[in-house]
Amino acid sequence: MAEALILGPADPAYADTVRALNRRFTGKPDEVHRVYDTGQVVAAVARAVRTGRRIAVRGGGHCYEGFVADPEVSLLLDPSGLASVEWDAARGAFAIGAGATLGAVYRALFKNWGVTVPGGSCHSVGVGGHFTGGGYGVLSRRHGLTVDHLHAVEVVVVGADGQVRAVVATDDPADPHHDLWWAHTGGGGGTFGVVTRFWLRSGGTSPETALPAPPAEVWLHAVTWPWASLDRDGFDRLLDNFGSWHERHAASDDPYAGLAAALLVPTRAAAGISLRTTMDATAPDAEQLLRAFVAEVGAGVTPAGPMTRDSGKIAALPEAAAPRRLRWQWANQLAAGSDLGLRAKYKSAFLRRGFTPAQRAAIRASLEYAHPDAQLQLDSFGGAINDVAPEATAYPHRDSVLKAQWQVYWADPADDDRHLAWIRSSYRAVFADRGGVPVADAQLDGCYVNYPDVDLSDPDWNTSATSWTELYFGANYARLQQVKAHWDPTDTFRHAQSVRLP
Ligand SMILES: Cc1cc2nc3c(=O)[nH]c(=O)nc-3n(C[C@H](O)[C@H](O)[C@H](O)COP(=O)(O)OP(=O)(O)OC[C@H]3O[C@@H](n4cnc5c(N)ncnc54)[C@H](O)[C@@H]3O)c2cc1C
Numbered sequence: 001m002a003e004a005l006i007l008g009p010a011d012p013a014y015a016d017t018v019r020a021l022n023r024r025f026t027g028k029p030d031e032v033h034r035v036y037d038t039g040q041v042v043a044a045v046a047r048a049v050r051t052g053r054r055i056a057v058r059g060g061g062h063c064y065e066g067f068v069a070d071p072e073v074s075l076l077l078d079p080s081g082l083a084s085v086e087w088d089a090a091r092g093a094f095a096i097g098a099g100a101t102l103g104a105v106y107r108a109l110f111k112n113w114g115v116t117v118p119g120g121s122c123h124s125v126g127v128g129g130h131f132t133g134g135g136y137g138v139l140s141r142r143h144g145l146t147v148d149h150l151h152a153v154e155v156v157v158v159g160a161d162g163q164v165r166a167v168v169a170t171d172d173p174a175d176p177h178h179d180l181w182w183a184h185t186g187g188g189g190g191t192f193g194v195v196t197r198f199w200l201r202s203g204g205t206s207p208e209t210a211l212p213a214p215p216a217e218v219w220l221h222a223v224t225w226p227w228a229s230l231d232r233d234g235f236d237r238l239l240d241n242f243g244s245w246h247e248r249h250a251a252s253d254d255p256y257a258g259l260a261a262a263l264l265v266p267t268r269a270a271a272g273i274s275l276r277t278t279m280d281a282t283a284p285d286a287e288q289l290l291r292a293f294v295a296e297v298g299a300g301v302t303p304a305g306p307m308t309r310d311s312g313k314i315a316a317l318p319e320a321a322a323p324r325r326l327r328w329q330w331a332n333q334l335a336a337g338s339d340l341g342l343r344a345k346y347k348s349a350f351l352r353r354g355f356t357p358a359q360r361a362a363i364r365a366s367l368e369y370a371h372p373d374a375q376l377q378l379d380s381f382g383g384a385i386n387d388v389a390p391e392a393t394a395y396p397h398r399d400s401v402l403k404a405q406w407q408v409y410w411a412d413p414a415d416d417d418r419h420l421a422w423i424r425s426s427y428r429a430v431f432a433d434r435g436g437v438p439v440a441d442a443q444l445d446g447c448y449v450n451y452p453d454v455d456l457s458d459p460d461w462n463t464s465a466t467s468w469t470e471l472y473f474g475a476n477y478a479r480l481q482q483v484k485a486h487w488d489p490t491d492t493f494r495h496a497q498s499v500r501l502p
Helices: 014-018 038-050 102-113 127-133 178-183 232-248 286-297 328-334 357-366 383-387 413-430 468-487
Strands: 005-007 031-034 055-057 075-078 085-088 093-097 150-158 164-170 194-200 217-226 259-266 272-280 320-327 343-351 374-380 402-410
Touching: 014 031, 014 075, 038 055, 038 075, 038 150, 038 164, 038 194, 085 102, 102 127, 102 328, 127 194, 150 178, 164 178, 178 468, 217 286, 217 328, 232 259, 232 272, 232 286, 232 357, 232 374, 232 402, 259 286, 272 286, 286 320, 320 328, 343 413, 357 413, 374 413, 402 413
Parallel strands: 031 075, 055 075
Antiparallel strands: 005 031, 085 093, 093 194, 150 164, 150 194, 217 272, 217 320, 259 272, 259 374, 343 402, 374 402
16 A cells, blocks of 8 residues: 655645646645545544644545635645545445546446446546535436435544544444435535545445446437527527426436436527437437437427537537437547636526526526637436435435536636626526525526535625525535534534535
């Protein structure tokens, strides 16, 4: 076992570890501890407690906000040395080191055992943040969220007396640590302790059956409706068709459970609105179903053309205007993503129904913005995600049919104010009648904790009576606070939107 590596600002590897993917955020810790086993994590946390240092953990560095890069953090834990993906025969589950990235997990699970987890598409996302916040991807309508496959977690925690220890918490309701497991099914990263290992299992007790198998092949399809061909009515129809289709096909036994689509709605400075679809090619009549879906989304709108790299930099995918059939592992890698060194800001909303006419009008108005790398992305939701009760996991959003994500990317820090102003005002306008945020009601259901947004805690931007805690966690917040009080009574693990002590 390698010795823990302690890096300071003079070490060449330091800069890469303290810098987040989102270039708005770079930390300044005195020490970075690169750790390779649980004992080293216990030692590093004990050192932080003993010396009164604020601590944070970095997983894949993909956090949307600057939680890890907080200037008050002086000891940063980097568990990238704890990244193995193994079959643990004793637990009958896959043991995944908390420093692994999604891409490494997908490769190891599929190559060795033919199975997968229904996680996100970006391969450099870390499991440390992703698994603790929910973990959604193109297989989620078929197989639920990643947390729906979480069997156990090992967490390094700090007691009221300052003692540091590692505990294993499982999904067994008889486990005295069960609540700590539950808090890791959507309570978000950086709140209860340092996760060192996740165990995943949802099926049988052999490695080939413990997790779902991905479809052997999928259809990929991507088209764009150019702005030049979209009048006001065409814009409204696209959004309305996409929303109503998802309302009608949200059941997990629907023939379309194997379909996941993203409607990418960029500003008018990009080429047009794109529809990117993945469909399980092994499902009965898959190709016909896919073609019918694309036709329904585009019904009443000028026919779409091929999606090209000009369709907006962030929307780029290889052309697939005619459906292309690919093996799962290749399709999965196409969307793997890369670090373009950009600054970014994001916002989210869950939708139980499609957008209202007033919301569509607000979205349309916000797209008159002379910057091509800004968009609203609408993702397919529902299916197996909604078969789980909202209180069964800490992640509560179990009856939405769409997930909406506003995004803006830029390179020059001098442009921060203008792009932040754009995304803030665009979002506020859509939810103008609810205090600027997607307060839960018959149509909306709050925000995704894995897409954190500090504006939700800012009274200037959230003028509703609904706090950020309720937007992320709904009725589950009270139980999360109890878990926090029990397992992190000194609030050692905290950030701008971590679960608060009761
Ligand atoms: C390009 C991109 C694509 C994405 N795609 C998807 C997607 O398809 N689906 C989806 O659901 N989400 C997606 N996300 C969101 C992603 O799930 C979250 O940003 C996630 O929190 C990132 O985890 P990380 O470990 O990479 O980030 P980090 O910034 O390293 O960590 C995020 C938070 O988790 C904490 N944390 C990390 N490791 C640990 C640990 N071991 N123990 C305790 N706390 C820890 C950190 O302290 C921090 O608070 C995407 C994000 C990006 C940037």
